[in-house]
Amino acid sequence: MTQTALYPLRFDPIYQYRLWGGRRLATLLSQPLPGDGPIGEAWLLSDRTDHQSLVTNGPLKGQSIGQVMERFQEQLMGKLSSRFSRFPLLLKFLDAHEMLSVQVHPSDAHPELIPAGDTAKTEAWVVIEAERGSHIYAGLRPGTNAGILRQSIDDGTIADHMVCIAPKPGNAVFIPAGTVHTLGDDVVVFEVQQDSDVTFRLYDWGHVDPKTGKPRPLQVDQAFTCIEFGASDSGLVAARVETTTPVERERLFDCQAFVLWRLLGQDPFIVGATAEPRVLVCLEGSGQVSHKGTPYAVDKGDVWLLPAEAGECAFQPSGEVTLLEIAIP
Numbered sequence: 001m002t003q004t005a006l007y008p009l010r011f012d013p014i015y016q017y018r019l020w021g022g023r024r025l026a027t028l029l030s031q032p033l034p035g036d037g038p039i040g041e042a043w044l045l046s047d048r049t050d051h052q053s054l055v056t057n058g059p060l061k062g063q064s065i066g067q068v069m070e071r072f073q074e075q076l077m078g079k080l081s082s083r084f085s086r087f088p089l090l091l092k093f094l095d096a097h098e099m100l101s102v103q104v105h106p107s108d109a110h111p112e113l114i115p116a117g118d119t120a121k122t123e124a125w126v127v128i129e130a131e132r133g134s135h136i137y138a139g140l141r142p143g144t145n146a147g148i149l150r151q152s153i154d155d156g157t158i159a160d161h162m163v164c165i166a167p168k169p170g171n172a173v174f175i176p177a178g179t180v181h182t183l184g185d186d187v188v189v190f191e192v193q194q195d196s197d198v199t200f201r202l203y204d205w206g207h208v209d210p211k212t213g214k215p216r217p218l219q220v221d222q223a224f225t226c227i228e229f230g231a232s233d234s235g236l237v238a239a240r241v242e243t244t245t246p247v248e249r250e251r252l253f254d255c256q257a258f259v260l261w262r263l264l265g266q267d268p269f270i271v272g273a274t275a276e277p278r279v280l281v282c283l284e285g286s287g288q289v290s291h292k293g294t295p296y297a298v299d300k301g302d303v304w305l306l307p308a309e310a311g312e313c314a315f316q317p318s319g320e321v322t323l324l325e326i327a328i329p
């Protein structure tokens with residue numbers, strides 16, 4: 001048995017080249033981006049086998065989230081430890097300079113479309129930056145059936161059949177599995193999703209990948225199998241204010257896979273919870289989270305995993321701070 005005690009863990013982002021990406025994540029993450037090509041995604045916390053987040057602080061520095069999960073299952077996951085052998089959420093920042101492909105992810109109703117070891121994928125976005133011409137599409141417009149959608153892919157009018165949102169910073173958008181969705185034209189979002197990589201592309205706006213000189217493959221038939229026609233729980237969600245002092249705590253998402261709150265304040269407040277892990281993402285400002293008397297500096301763009309055994313921790317903002325706190329229900 002190990003003697004090492006767990007403590008709040010900070011992780012380094014994993015950058016991903018995407019043809020639709022940009023260079024805006026440098027500001028958000030307060031650090032230079034690698035290379036000079038388009039970076040579409042920074043994976044903030046990932047227990048994917050091919051992309052393991054690494055701890056950047058303390059005695060466990062350099063260990064992967066997968067190794068920490070294996071060594072400290074109980075201490076890290078608390079009451080959830082028997083349910084998950086891998087960390088079940090994937091957290092990202094997306095910089096969508098161009099439009100992403102129009103896509104859909106399968107729900108648990110389609111196990112035949114989910115490879116072994118993967119899961120369904122419900123996701124949600126918190127808009128961080130948007131321009132006047134930015135777009136988010138979330139779901140199909142009423143009356144759009146499979147025939148209309150298929151025709152619109154052929155004639156390039158699919159945008160006319162999706163629910164269009166002109167995003168503004170602070171918007172919260174929910175994309176349950178089975179929802180046709182995309183975003184782009186200079187929008188930056190935080191994304192929380194189930195730890196899954198199963199995406200079916202319906203349409204790609206005529207994009208050609210400069211790396212290959214070819215359009216990216218589509219998976220239209222699989223996509224049609226998992227689209228939930230007639231579903232209406234996707235799109236903009238209203239924040240539910242739970243407390244206003246000492247911090248404004250708003251619940252943005254509450255689904256089977258994740259719960260997410262936005263915290264705004266400048267006075268000390270509590271983060272974390274007894275016997276369950278919590279993730280903090282700092283969107284604006286900075287501060288310190290304290291655990292067993294030790295302060296850990298939380299800066300803009302940071303992601304911190306508070307292990308279950310840390311329980312409730314005090315957060316001391318340095319001025320006004322905006323945090324996201326994420327729980328696994």
Ligand SMILES: [Zn+2]
Pocket residue numbers: 103105123181
């Ligand atoms: Zn997606």
